[in-house]
Every structure is written in structure tokens, then in C-alpha cells.
Amino acid sequence: MMNRLSPFLIVFLGFIYFCSPGQTKVKLLPSNINKPSINYYAPFVSGDGRSMLYLHDYTDDGSHAMMYATKKTVSSWNDGVEVHKVVNKTNLNYRGGYSLSFDGDVMYFSSRKSGLGGFDIWSSTYTGATWLAPKNLGAPINSRENEGDPVLSPDGEYLYYMRCADMSEYRGANGCRIVVSKKKNARWSEPIDLPDNINTGNSQTPRLLSDGRTMIFASDKFGGKGGLDLFITRKEGEIWTDPVPLEFVNTDKNDHFVSVDAKGRYLYMAENTGRSSQLILKLIPKEFQPTRVMRIQGEVTDAVSGAPVDATLTVFNIDDRDRLWNGPVGNTGEFTIVLNEGASYDLSVSSADPTYMFYSKVYDLEKLGSRDKEKLKIELKPVELDTYFKTEISFEDYEPVLTDNSTFELRRVAAMMRKNPAMTIEVAAYLDLYKADSIKSDPDLTEIRIDSIYVERQISMTIDSMKTTYMNEEDSTHIINEDTTEIHSDSIQYQAIKELEIKYVYHNDRTEKESMAVKEYLMERGIEEDRISVRTYVNDDSLWMPVSEEEDQSEGKVEIRRIEMKFSSI
Secondary structure, three states: OOOOOOHHHHHHHOOOOOOOOOOOOEEEOOOOOOOOOOOEEEEEEOOOOOEEEEEEOOOOOOOOEEEEEEEOOOOOEOOOEEOOOOOOOOOOEEEEEEEEOOOOOEEEEEEOOOOOOOOEEEEEEEOOOOEOOOEEOOOOOOOOOEEEEEEEOOOOOEEEEEEEEEEEOOOEEEEEEEEEEEEEOOEEOOOEEOOOOOOOOOEEEEEEOOOOOEEEEEEOOOOOOOOOEEEEEEEEOOEEOOOEEOOOOOOOOOOOOOEEOOOOOEEEEEEEOOOOEEEEEEEOOHHHOOOOEEEEEEEEEEOOOOOEOOOEEEEEEOOOOEEEEEEEOOOOOEEEEEEEOOEEEEEEEEOOOOOEOOEEEEEEEOOOOOOOEEEEEEEEOEOOEOOOEEOOOOEOOOOOOEOHHHHHHHHHHHHHHHHOOOOEEEEEEEEEOOOEEOOOOOOOOOEEEEEEEEEEEEEEEEEOOOOEEEEEOOOOOOOOOOOOOOOOHHHEEEEEEEEEEEEEEEEOOOHHHHHHHHHHHHHHOOOOHHHEEEEEEEOOOOOOOOOOOOOOOOOOOOOEEEEEEEEEEO
């Protein structure tokens, strides 16, 4: 079962846990969460790190009540509030079998209060003040078997959970396997089992991390320290690597209810600190941490009214042209997403009103630096006529060929023009830092201009009775009369003539070809030719080029190529 380890995971086996300078190995959650002499269990933190569910036993009958807390500051939490009884059924819910969506607005949990049979998976939405009445996810998520421990992928497209032969509110579960369902057209598909190297007889409590491909789960069928131990696996392409035990956290007790936020540095878990079970953060060894992610929190409003906009958010992985998100932002106008390190992404937000301009941005996350979080305040506004707007359109190096990310932007423009049949557009190609030379001294000098000019030259003529000889002024040869070696200056006449000369100039002005490439792509997307005009602006000694205010015009500025557009009519 564990004899085929990927190179990525082999290092885990020989890993000796240590704490780097400046990093705390264990952090205790604050005292307003961890109150003395009260036992706390099963923390689940949302991917954005701003919400948390957990259990405590400070109840009249000693049962475990569900609590909900939100972040107050970067390092502190508001007091926990007990979840409403409409959800918090201690005698019906599977203990610890809950999770939160990435933004913390939706709770998924396991309960046997009614449904298709045994324990089913339910969801409840948080309104900002309370949790709404739960809804059964129905078939095919639920079945006649027992379903529990659901966890949603960060993009909301996959639901991982366990199906078990036996489940009890407090005695745990047995005979479990982990399954996954994909959302298609707002409906969940028939779930499929994860491969045999993960499902070996009692695999449960899946926790998909924020990179969408690293999973922690529990099992007592791999050997280990005793009871349920935690294991980690990663999806590489379509293959899940063989699980490796999390030795730094496993004990001889049941270890299963843990969670990790998007930063991926600490494991949220419960640990007996002597007098009681407390909620702690335990530093995750670097080799076990998920792929780094960029966390983006957005707020979409109407630029005119200032009210939230129920817009559509779309995100593509440019490198493999995979659509990661495509759905409504919601009535609050807020969204939270994560983008994995190692790729480039196209993000756009569009209003349902076709006369409103879209918002777009490209993220190049081939390598994340220290900045791994961004807040976007997006104001969608009506299309402004005869006003240029910047685009996310670019070209391949030294070629008037559109890059992959440009096609996403042009599709949005074409879609807007199709929705507005009277709309016309001007495409403007800009070049700053025009370069030219008589030879191809730079790979950017891809274009050739041939100049035909007339050059005036002086020629001289020596005339005598025996012989007439013509001499170019630049010729150093003496003109000699056949009968004498003397030169008779009085017999020399001068005449001006014009000669045709061809000059080749190598330069980097591809603006005309670039603007035409944009026009041709829009035509391929169904836009009539007469609705698209083109224009070029080149910054050299003889041409003026408008430049946006924020673009530096100081000496030594690097070359700037860009495409701007304006709507001429709508």
C-alpha cells in the first residue's frame, strides 16, 4: 500500500522536524476562545482565515455544542458565538463533521435528522447575524449509506467527503472511503471513489487545502502510532501520490479533525494541554505545506450608485486555458479566491447590464514573492464614449502576434459588441521608444523601410579638340589630354546632376500590424469590419503620442507597447 512513493513525498519519510528561527512551533489560540477548564475540539478554519467553527463541552448536559468565531484583527479573534439550534443539533449531528467554504459564508455538516438514510450532508448559509435553516444536498451527494466530513474545494467545484458503513454521533465512524463529486451546471455529479492507495478500508475526514491539490485525511489502516493517524497526499495531474504519515502531529490517540488556512503554515487542531483540551496552531514543516497561493478579496460596486453589484466573476488559468471560476459574485458584491503559484491567470468581472464596462486583470504568479494577498475594489461603470481605456492585450516578443492572455480580453470586447449591435470601436496601437538603424543591430528591429532619395552630385568635364573626358568630383583620377600631360583648367566645366539612391532603415514600429491583428481577431469573433477602426501612435522625433498620466516619460524609460480602445458609439 505504501511501496510506491513519489519523489515529492519520499523526502517526508526522512524529515526531522525542527523550528526555524523566528517561527513559533506551537501557538495557543487566545483566551477569549480557549477559556480555562472548558474542553475544545475539532477546529475548522475557513480558507481565507477569517472564520472558524469549533466545539466546546460547556453545556448543561455536557454535550458538544458548535461555536462560530470571526477574526477581529490579523492576530486576534472575536468571542465565539454558539451556532443557532436550527443547525446545532448535538444529539443528531456527527461530532466534528463540519467544514466552511473558503470565504466562510457556507457551512457543510453531517446530520441524521432526516434525509435519504443514515447521516446525510447538509449546508447552511451565514447571513452576517445567524445561520439559515439547513438544506439537505440530496442525491447524488447523499445516499442510503452514511455521508460525513464534507469539504469544498477552494473554487467551489469539487466536494470531498466520506461514505461509511457505520457512523455515530460520538463514537466515530468505521468502514469509510473518501469520494468526490464535481459540480456541473450548478448540479453535483455522481461521486466517485478516490484511488485504492488512499481508500484502504477506513479512510475518512478529508481536508483539501487551499491549493486545491493537497489533501490531509485520517485512517487506521496504514499502521502508525495507534488509532486514527493523519496522512498527506498530493494530486499530480490525475494521480494521487501514495499517502505519507504526518509524524510531527500523530499520536497514539485518534488524530483526525484538523484544518489549514490559505497561508498553509499552521495546522489548526485540538491538543490536551494538561488540564483540558485546547485549540492550538502547530507549525507545519515546510515540506508538508501546500503550494503557495495568492489570496484575492474583491468588492464590486456600481460606480454611479455605490451599491454592491451582483456581477459575474470569471478566472482562467492562461497556461492550460482552464476555467477555474465562473459564477455570480452575489448580492453583497464580495468575493474571495485563491490562485496557485506557478501559473498566469486572467481575472474578469462583468455586469449583467451590457452597457456597463467590464473589469479585467492578469496575474503572473510563476513565482510568488512576499506579497501573497490583494484586495480589489472594483467599480463597474457605464461605457464612456470617446474615452480610451487600457486593455490586457499584448504581443509575442518581436512579433505582431497576440499572446494567449490577449485572447481572453478580446473575447470580452467581442461579447460586449455582440450584445450592443450598434457599438463601434477604435483600436489604438501605441509604441513608445521608437528605434531605428541602418543595420539590424537589435532583434527588436524587425521592420524594414526602404527610402528612395535623390542625391545631388557635382561632375566636371574636360574638353579639348581631340578628346572629351568626364570626371566625377569625387574621383581622384587626373583628366589628361591625349596630346599633353598638362591640365587646362580653362577647359574644365562643372555640372550638377541628381542620382537615385536606395536606403534601408531597420526599425521596431509594428503598430499597424498590431492594430490589424486585433481587428482581425474581433472579426473572427463575429464583429463586422465596418464597426472597427484602427489607429497608431508612435513616439519618435516627428510624431506625437498621447501617454497615460501614470506612465513615466523620464529619460531612460523602457519601451512600452500597448493597445488601448475607445467606444465611438453604442
